[in-house]
Amino acid sequence: MEPILEVKELSISFTQYSRGTMQTELPVIRSLSLTVAPGQVVAVVGSSGSGKSLLAHGILGILPYNSHRAGELFFLGQPLTQERMEQVRGKEMVLVPQGVTYLDPLMQVGPQLWKGSRDGTHRKRSRTALARYGLGEEVEGLYPFELSGGMARRVLIATAAMEQPRLVIADEPTPGLDARSARRVLGHFRELAEGGAGVLLITHDLELALTIAHRVAVFYAGETVEEAEASDFAEGRLRHPYTRALWNALPQNGFTPIPGTQPGPGEVGEGCPFAPRCPRQGPECLGKVPYMEWNGGRVRCLHPEGETV
């Protein structure tokens, strides 16, 4: 089956002006690869500041003006250029943002859903989308500040469901929700995938991601370090030491913290950014590390787990 989205070695950097004319490039995302197939929920898991939101913005073509993007993107088999991004975003490719601040605080929900057109079809579609998430049409008359946290989240998902998206990008859709509401919100994304769309679920919460994702891409300091099937986690078939560390840090697996901290943008050299914290590191980890197929998934590591198996 042709993948909906393919990202190959994406990198995103910022041009920064320090001291007048001195210009430096700050790489935030360096080698990011992932694939989303139809009907699949792919979770991108990484800690905060690792560049997850930038990934979403890079795919949608809404990066800030001082940024630069390189690498290959494919959407439905066709190269995804900036022009194509502008054509498909909001239609075949939708973003579900994190919270209520992404709604215009001075505009009622209805007009925001209709994006400025007042014709009957938009109204009908918004009614249907709201109803799908248990919201009545009176919600269209509310301002964002009048929505509860859970309602706001459902309104944001309704903006996506109003279109017929092939790809849904959800950027941290659950923080601030209690466990039950969070699971319900994630259930809505699963539903969208069951309708044939690809869902890219961006989150820092591995545990939550595993409850609905088919595949998981683990993201560290601007790189994808591993792509795995969701089932690999429970079955212990992990590859990258960072993935292992994330897994062990979960409450049910002993809450083992990882020593050290993730390097920030610009603090990474050529080698593996996880090496300083890695129990399996060797001197060769200071050199370039390729991204390779491994044990049914992909990994960016010279000493992945499972090599001796």
Added chain:
Amino acid sequence: MKHRLIFTSKKLLRMALLLLGVSLAAFLLMCASPLDPLQTNVGQAALGTMSQEQLDQLEDYWGVNDPPLQRYLGWLGDFIRGDMGTSLLYRQPVGQVIGQRLQNSLWLMAFAWVVSGVLGLTLGVLAGANRGKLVDKAVRGYCLLLSSTPAFWLGLVLLVVFAVWLGWLPIGLSVPIGMDAASVTLSHRLYHAILPALTLSFTGVAGIAMHTREKMADIMESDYVLFARARGESARSIVLRHGLRNVILPAITLQFASISEIFGGSVLVEQVFSYPGLGQAAVNAGLGSDLPLLLGITVVSAAIVFGGNFIADLLYGVVDPRIRRGAARG
């Protein structure tokens, strides 16, 4: 509704207290100043020829030797009854002088206020929505130039170009010289107000434009504009639908806060154009030791400025759904 009423009466009360404070402060300052109303009123020469007895009588009559607080309370009592005293310079009730002058100035200030508001908002929105681009640089350069140009100098330049060289517009005054009051028409007044009003509005534009630009640039970097872009809304639609809507609240504040600047500017501009407005009267009153008039003008201008802030607060309640609906619910 009840909430709004309480809010409004609180604001009104605060305004009244502020006015009281302003009048008291102005009064005390004038008491402490070397201005001598007796001398102004009677004249230096006449004063010299009077006997000490006559002087004492006069001083008694004018209450010069009463303690300041007593004099202030006397003034306040009259003021509340609508009597601001008699102008020493114009030999007319202060209320009447201010009324006439304010009428002239209001044309000027209202025009300048509207023009600077509209122009400032437009330029600010354009620059903020296109930050870093050519439009933005042009607007910023223009504002920098304007804000570093003194109003009186700009007035003189306009005067030289449009009134002296080109002869298109009158050199000064608010009506044609020598015309009797009955035959002065609205177009005469407008014609005479053009240059001073333009000068006055130019000085306000820069501030409003730069502040609006800041706000607009913040809005363009907000989460909701990012999301609007992600949803495929066009740049035009984003500026018109989200940008303008959200810039309107700070714009209201700016616009009403600029009343005080316009007032301050009018003092200079009316001087340059010999325009018989309130600002000119204030200068005359100060130079001529006309204390009742000076005090009256101070209080009336303060009332207008505070009134502007008050209207801004009320407008907020109408425009901002968070206040409008929030108040309706709670």
